[in-house]
Amino acid sequence: MDVFRQLKPFYWVERRSLIASIAFLICATALGLVYPNLLRVLIDKVIVPKTFEWVPALSLAVVGVVSLKGGLQFLHGFFGGRLGNRVAFRLRNACYTKLQSLSFQYYDTAKTGDLMSRLTADLEAVRNFIAFGFAQIFNMFLMIIFGAAMMFSIHWQLTLITLVTMPVLVFVALRFEKLIHPAFREMRQAMSHLTTAVQENITGVRTVKSFARESFEMDKFSTRSAAYKQNQIAASGLWGRFFPVMELLASVCAVILLVAGGTLVIRGSITLGEMVAFFSMLWYIINPMWAMGFLINNYTQSKASGERLLELLNEYVHVKDVESPTILDESKIEGHVQFHNVTFNYADKAPALTNVDIDAKPGMVIGMLGGTGSGKSTVIQLLMRAYNIKTGKITLDGEDIRNLSIESLRSQIATVFQETFLFSCSIRDNIAYAIKDVTMDQIIEAAKLAKAHDFIMELPEGYDTIVGERGMGLSGGQKQRIAIARALIKNPRILILDDATSAVDMETEHEIQAGFSELMAGRTTFIIAHRISSLRHADEILVFDNGHVVQRGKHEQLVKEAGPYQDTYNIQYADRPSVATAELAAERRVAQ
Numbered sequence: 001m002d003v004f005r006q007l008k009p010f011y012w013v014e015r016r017s018l019i020a021s022i023a024f025l026i027c028a029t030a031l032g033l034v035y036p037n038l039l040r041v042l043i044d045k046v047i048v049p050k051t052f053e054w055v056p057a058l059s060l061a062v063v064g065v066v067s068l069k070g071g072l073q074f075l076h077g078f079f080g081g082r083l084g085n086r087v088a089f090r091l092r093n094a095c096y097t098k099l100q101s102l103s104f105q106y107y108d109t110a111k112t113g114d115l116m117s118r119l120t121a122d123l124e125a126v127r128n129f130i131a132f133g134f135a136q137i138f139n140m141f142l143m144i145i146f147g148a149a150m151m152f153s154i155h156w157q158l159t160l161i162t163l164v165t166m167p168v169l170v171f172v173a174l175r176f177e178k179l180i181h182p183a184f185r186e187m188r189q190a191m192s193h194l195t196t197a198v199q200e201n202i203t204g205v206r207t208v209k210s211f212a213r214e215s216f217e218m219d220k221f222s223t224r225s226a227a228y229k230q231n232q233i234a235a236s237g238l239w240g241r242f243f244p245v246m247e248l249l250a251s252v253c254a255v256i257l258l259v260a261g262g263t264l265v266i267r268g269s270i271t272l273g274e275m276v277a278f279f280s281m282l283w284y285i286i287n288p289m290w291a292m293g294f295l296i297n298n299y300t301q302s303k304a305s306g307e308r309l310l311e312l313l314n315e316y317v318h319v320k321d322v323e324s325p326t327i328l329d330e331s332k333i334e335g336h337v338q339f340h341n342v343t344f345n346y347a348d349k350a351p352a353l354t355n356v357d358i359d360a361k362p363g364m365v366i367g368m369l370g371g372t373g374s375g376k377s378t379v380i381q382l383l384m385r386a387y388n389i390k391t392g393k394i395t396l397d398g399e400d401i402r403n404l405s406i407e408s409l410r411s412q413i414a415t416v417f418q419e420t421f422l423f424s425c426s427i428r429d430n431i432a433y434a435i436k437d438v439t440m441d442q443i444i445e446a447a448k449l450a451k452a453h454d455f456i457m458e459l460p461e462g463y464d465t466i467v468g469e470r471g472m473g474l475s476g477g478q479k480q481r482i483a484i485a486r487a488l489i490k491n492p493r494i495l496i497l498d499d500a501t502s503a504v505d506m507e508t509e510h511e512i513q514a515g516f517s518e519l520m521a522g523r524t525t526f527i528i529a530h531r532i533s534s535l536r537h538a539d540e541i542l543v544f545d546n547g548h549v550v551q552r553g554k555h556e557q558l559v560k561e562a563g564p565y566q567d568t569y570n571i572q573y574a575d576r577p578s579v580a581t582a583e584l585a586a587e588r589r590v591a592q
């Protein structure tokens with residue numbers, strides 16, 4: 001029950017519905033006890049003495065009891081359903097809020113399919129149990145207690161003899177619970193592996209098809225599907241064994257009652273009506289024992305699901321605000337970014353950055369160059385406080401970014417990532433994503449600066465064009481330009497371009513950069529690029545190698561210095577003077 005104790009904040013606020021649902025179920029159950037007694041009266045007072053004038057009154061009593069019971073059961077369902085849906089609503093929102101608060105570190109290893117199955121199947125299992133399972137388990141105990149109490153009041157010796165197999169029944173039910181719980185946990189895990197496979201396959205369908213790996217993906221899916229099937233079969237096996245054993249034990253009870261009860265009737269110790277009432281009361285006890293299997297099933301499923309939801313809800317948030325963080329005053333921010341001897345490694349990895357110092361004064365353009373995996377993007381991630389650093393310090397206008405409110409820090413930074421992500425909504429909404437109240441003029445202005453306006457206007461629906469999931473339907477360069485417009489509209493103090501123009505042609509890149517220089521005057525910009533042409537105008541270029549800054553300076557200075565920058569320059573230009581000429585021509589065209 002620890003899982004449900006931890007989930008208490010989600011359902012306890014709805015305790016009125018919970019109590020109402022349980023109370024109506026108890027009343028319906030108590031009313032159910034009237035049946036055997038009506039039966040007893042019918043046999044002992046009407047049928048045996050042949051006083052048939054009581055039949056209409058008794059029939060009406062039965063109709064009244066049935067109607068009332070139906071009404072009570074409706075109210076139980078109504079309040080239970082309301083409770084379940086409200087709890088599910090709260091849990092869903094809490095999980096989603098948690099997903100928003102979890103840091104990059106969590107998402108480095110998280111699986112989308114697994115998270116989706118937690119938010120859907122697991123949440124549904126918990127909803128079901130809280131809505132009805134709770135009340136039904138409680139009701140099960142009540143039925144047993146009420147039934148046994150009435151049986152004892154009729155004939156306690158007969159009750160003891162009849163219920164002799166009950167402890168075995170309880171033992172079987174509890175043993176079943178022990179076995180079925182891990183089976184259900186495995187089943188949920190297998191389901192989550194299955195959804196992960198589907199999700200990855202759909203997301204990466206282009207890669208799968210281009211490598212003609214459909215059959216490999218199908219094999220992967222069938223293996224996971226087989227694991228799920230195996231789990232289901234194992235659980236069915238448990239169910240299959242459980243039912244006959246329970247039926248056998250229940251039948252033994254009925255046989256004992258018929259033999260012992262029949263003997264007592266013959267001897268005249270109890271009346272026939274009492275014996276019949278006793279018999280129906282026995283089912284009043286056996287039925288919940290049967291249902292115990294379903295209820296335990298329901299309980300174990302929801303417990304396993306609750307564990308998975310709590311795992312998510314209790315997930316440690318690595319990057320969070322300190323107590324009373326500093327909120328940046330937008331009008332006073334200058335954008336002076338400094339890295340002081342920063343060393344950083346991702347979990348269980350060698351340092352991605354070692355002793356890095358950067359001094360980006362307000363308005364400066366810092367270029368970063370280096371081989372793949374040399375640490376350039378890590379600089380950006382740390383500046384956004386995607387990860388916490390343990391060695392060194394990063395400051396914005398002299399204040400350690402760890403003391404700043406994360407929201408306020410990130411609201412000053414606009415990043416265009418290496419991989420462009422667009423939402424499946426209109427181009428207009430994609431550009432306006434980062435800010436609340438935005439006019440169409442602002443959107444168009446940002447799109448013009450990002451050199452996206454012309455191609456957007458050529459689309460049949462213009463800014464209202466809905467882009468497919470992850471920007472499908474647009475070219476890589478078009479997506480990048482929309483992402484740049486999205487960053488520019490934010491009017492940030494710090495602009496980060498992480499290989500943001502790699503997919504646009506050289507002329508467009510120069511045009512975009514010319515737009516930047518106008519817009520970014522007085523703001524700090526970090527540009528990561530593999531093309532020297534993207535960096536040559538930077539105020540300072542940092543050259544990274546294996547997490548170290550191995551060279552720094554301006555383009556003119558670095559091309560003369562022997563080192564990786566000059567090597568890159570030579571590869572890109574020296575043996576292809578035509579490229580340099582084309583670039584100069586492009587720059588000139590942009591300048592005109």
Ligand SMILES: Nc1ncnc2c1ncn2[C@@H]1O[C@H](COP(=O)(O)OP(=O)(O)OP(=O)(O)O)[C@@H](O)[C@H]1O
Binds near residue numbers: 346
């Ligand atoms: N999220 C992550 N989790 C673990 N390791 C990471 C993560 N991101 C990057 N790394 C590792 O850190 C090192 C630096 O990576 P980084 O992304 O900063 O390189 P980069 O210079 O930007 O490379 P590229 O030009 O290819 O984008 C690499 O060894 C990389 O494998």
